[in-house]
Amino acid sequence: MEAFEPFGIWLVLAFVAFVSFRIGQATKAESAAERAHRVMEEQEDIKTAIANISDDQWREIDHMLVAKRKIAAIKALREATGLGLKLSRMAVEQRQRRH
Numbered sequence: 001m002e003a004f005e006p007f008g009i010w011l012v013l014a015f016v017a018f019v020s021f022r023i024g025q026a027t028k029a030e031s032a033a034e035r036a037h038r039v040m041e042e043q044e045d046i047k048t049a050i051a052n053i054s055d056d057q058w059r060e061i062d063h064m065l066v067a068k069r070k071i072a073a074i075k076a077l078r079e080a081t082g083l084g085l086k087l088s089r090m091a092v093e094q095r096q097r098r099h
Contacts, residue, residue: 046091049081065096 053061057080064073070092078088 042087042090046083046087046094049083049087050077050091053077053080061092061095062099065092065099070096 057076061073061076064070064076074085074088074092077083077092078085081088081091083091
C-alpha cells in the first residue's frame with residue numbers, strides 16, 4: 001500500500017472538515033425549526049393552563065410581583081395550574097412584562 005503524499009493528506013482533511021461543517025449546518029437548521037415548534041407548544045400549554053386561574057389568584061400573583069417576590073409568584077402559579085417550573089417562570093415573566 002502506498003503512503004499518501006502530504007498534499008493528499010491535506011486534501012482529505014479539508015474534505016472531511018467541509019463535510020462535517022455542512023452536516024453541522026443542516027443539523028442546526030433542523031434544531032432551529034424544532035425549537036420554534038417547541039416554543040409554540042409551550043406558549044399554547046401556558047395559555048391553556050392560565051385560562052382557569054381565578055381573579056383572586058391573579059391578584060395574589062400580581063401582589064407578589066409588585067412586592068418583588070417573583071419566586072413566590074412562580075410557586076403560586078405552579079400550584080394553581082400544575083405547570084412545570086420552566087413554563088410557570090415563563091408565564092410569570094410574561095405577566096410581569098405586561099404590568
